[in-house]
Amino acid sequence: MEIASRRTTPGDQSVIVENDTKPSPPQRRQPEKQALRITAIYLLVAGAWAIVSTSILRLVLQDHDLGTVLVLQGWIYVLATALLIHYLTYRSMLRLQVMSHALSRRKGQLQALLRVLPDLAFRISREGRILSYHTPEDDLLTLPAEKFLGRRISDVLPREVSEPAMKAVRKCLLTRAPVQFEYELTTLNGEPRVFEARLSPLTGETVIALCRDVTESRRVEAERARLAAAVEQALEGIAISDAHGRVIYCNPGFEKVVGIPQSRILGRNIQALRSEYPWDYSPPGIQACLSDGRPWQGRITLKKDNRTRHIRASVSPLRDEHGRVTNFVAVLRDVTHELELENRFLQMQKMECVTRLSAGIAHDFNNLLTTVTGMAEDLLSRTDISDEIRADIKHILRAATSGTRLARRLVSLSKPEAVHPQPVILDHIAQNMSSILQRTLGPDIKLRTELAAADAPVVADVGQMEQVIMNLAVNARDAMPRGGSLLIRTERIAIGPQDIRSRLGINPGDYVVLAVRDTGTGMDPEVKERAFEPFFTTKTDSGSGLGLSTVYGIVRQHQGYVELDSTPGMGTEVRVYLPCSGEGRARRPPAEDHPDRAGPHTTDARQSGLRLE
CATH class of the missing domain: 3.30.565.10 (Histidine kinase-like ATPase, C-terminal domain)
Structure with missing residues (x-):
């Protein structure tokens, strides 16, 4: 939950380094037990010295009175106590010094980690109060520090963000396990950003929240999902193979185009499929192009069960950063229907040309028949011809009339007749x-x-x-x-x-x-x-x-x-x-x-x- 507007410097507050929460009860009881053991040992030694030292000193100092023995006993006791205190103090100071150096090193390591961490970091209490923060970039923040430090999340964030954030805080403290959720906020520069928050419990009643900007990754994921959906739902057949021709992916369109079940395609070499499914592949030059790593495109004829299908195909190599061919991508499109329509269109054009040509010939032919008909009628009108010749002329006239009707029908093929719709x-x-x-x-x-x-x-x-x-x-x-x-x-x-x-x-x-x-x-x-x-x-x-x-x-x-x-x-x-x-x-x-x-x-x-x- 990014709610600050300044970069944290090494002297600023740090979410991890400034963890000043009280130690847990098991950690407090351990030094208390150690102090009690030292005190008991001291009392035993002191009591034993009080009992034994008097007899020893009186034996050694027989010529001195009891007062001198007691004074000397007191000084020995004080000296021993001072030496013991000095030893315990030195030991404690040495241990504190070692711990201080270790903490300093750890603090430096954590600060270095925070400087390279691309996440926003916040230390949050059970009540949702923001105790400290760290930010790698000011552009990721929505509020200046003085407006959110020490305040509750619900007071500085919109409800649609603060409610899931508080639920995550309570769940993290209750289960003592990491919790993750996403939210969206508009940064100081006015850009809507998507963040992924990961909460982890700290000692005491606080959690640390690491908030990462995942806007770009979500956009890339959405683009990949759209691309995958487009490839999966494309009508064209799309297949990907490795460098040796083994198919590692094909979409449903590929299965429909080639007529082979998808389960029988994946993981197999295309040559093996040709032997199992006797399609007639006839792509000229494809093997040479693929061997040289060059793209190929052309038409493939598939024949099976007395059915012929025409496929327009393209095969392109995929190369790695070193220029080596790692995969091949094949795109197939069934153009049988388009070719049929094209042939129909060409047939229509051919019929139109033949019709126009026939009509033109029929027009000229009709002019010739008009002359024949006219001459035949003139001959029939004469009275000086024999009946045999007249019968032949009538036969010529009937043939010319039939030719005229045929010519008229030819002309009507290209020229619409007068109809009464x-x-x-x-x-x-x-x-x-x-x-x-x-x-x-x-x-x-x-x-x-x-x-x-x-x-x-x-x-x-x-x-x-x-x-x-x-x-x-x-x-x-x-x-x-x-x-x-x-x-x-x-x-x-x-x-x-x-x-x-x-x-x-x-x-x-x-x-x-x-x-x-x-x-x-x-x-x-x-x-x-x-x-x-x-x-x-x-x-x-x-x-x-x-x-x-x-x-x-x-x-x-x-x-x-x-x-x-x-x-x-x-x-x-x-x-x-x-x-x-x-x-x-x-x-x-x-x-x-x-x-x-x-x-x-x-x-x-x-x-x-x-x-x-």
């Missing part, structure tokens, strides 16, 4: 198309629906939504040549900020999901990556390769998002996300069960169908 319910559209879809799929494919978004309207063009459903259904049919089942389902979901990391180009909010799932042959990763590219098809007999690309273009035009999941031999599911609309009243489209309506949808879907294998 309005609030609609996808459930109603799917229900109205169920009969035409079943006829399109054929008898070997069973159509099922699970529609659960009747209360979630979307702003969309009804005709384009029908085209999306039809194209997805036809693609699914072509992927099930031996029959199967097709499921069309809808649901309303909420996509939060944490979900958009895996869905590039989508915003948080409420969406209606239209999912079409088949039990067909599925797709391998190479086909899945190119599924939405224009003109890409796995069918060799028919198909333009525009089915899924048309779906993609329509969905993006409606501010939506498309996902595709497929596994070879397990089937394919395409999910279309369309943003919900809370405005307006959803319109129920007219039924599409009439046979006349089936032809255009079926023909268009079959022409754009993409067989997904």
Whole structure:
């Protein structure tokens, strides 16, 4: 409890040296017993001398009278007493001198100890009165000496400090054992400081309190705790090994990144882990860098159980004061998801480039077809041609018309069509198309629906939504040549900020999901990556390769998002996300069960169908 403002000099009061408390009762009784023993011995010797000396002197001094004998006896007694007193005095003075020198040496040692001790020191009575003090620095104090010496702790310190201090004093005197506690005070320079007080009992009813400034050490401990918590809770994997590669620490993130339990990592060499857990490590140049004590960073590919993960890693050496490598620190970060998003973004850019290129070619191609169509119509208007030639010209005209429609569709991939968006319910559209879809799929494919978004309207063009459903259904049919089942389902979901990391180009909010799932042959990763590219098809007999690309273009035009999941031999599911609309009243489209309506949808879907294998 630092409550003074001046440095103690050797002539000042000292907490330890100025210990003028009375000795304890056992220490007082010891010199009293010694004095009683000396007095008893003196009385015995004196009595014996009084009895024996008279007879001896009368025998020796036969010619003298009794008075002379008594006088001589008295002088001998006085001389013996004086010699005894001189001996006892000399012995006591010599002992006092030795003790004085010992105390002086001890006092000097204690004063030297106080001068180098970084602690504040106070001698405190049972009542909490401050009897003396010592301070190494004036900046550690809060009050000048005249304001606290001889006063109680409760009178000079705040209550939140004085109460625990008095409890510590009483406990120290009661148990006769050291007591420790911490407190905080603002020093004379206005800085809040944290002190650690250690109380120890002295002789009598006083204690000595050593108060050390632990502000800096507590700050360092707090920083270390924050650093340890940051490392322990970091998403990145962090591991520390010794110079020989034996892992001595790894955080939970490291266990999650590498997929190996923490208990199996600690204390083992990384090479041993590679043999036990057959991951495929392929970091080029890492061994050479680590052998030379140079840092390394790069990408590691981990392959296990048909799963590939990409890890961005950095390994840095730790050196001691002599420059020797003592440890290695490895930081791993799983970038598989980021690479997937990057690949998706590149795929989107590639599709956009291909679409623009296709639209440009289609525009020029349409100009050529316009000339062909015009010339064919002029030839048909002539009357001097034979029926055989007229039939050939009609065939040319039909081919040119089909080419024109194909060119128009190519242009529509890059240029939004004129649509008529309005609030609609996808459930109603799917229900109205169920009969035409079943006829399109054929008898070997069973159509099922699970529609659960009747209360979630979307702003969309009804005709384009029908085209999306039809194209997805036809693609699914072509992927099930031996029959199967097709499921069309809808649901309303909420996509939060944490979900958009895996869905590039989508915003948080409420969406209606239209999912079409088949039990067909599925797709391998190479086909899945190119599924939405224009003109890409796995069918060799028919198909333009525009089915899924048309779906993609329509969905993006409606501010939506498309996902595709497929596994070879397990089937394919395409999910279309369309943003919900809370405005307006959803319109129920007219039924599409009439046979006349089936032809255009079926023909268009079959022409754009993409067989997904």
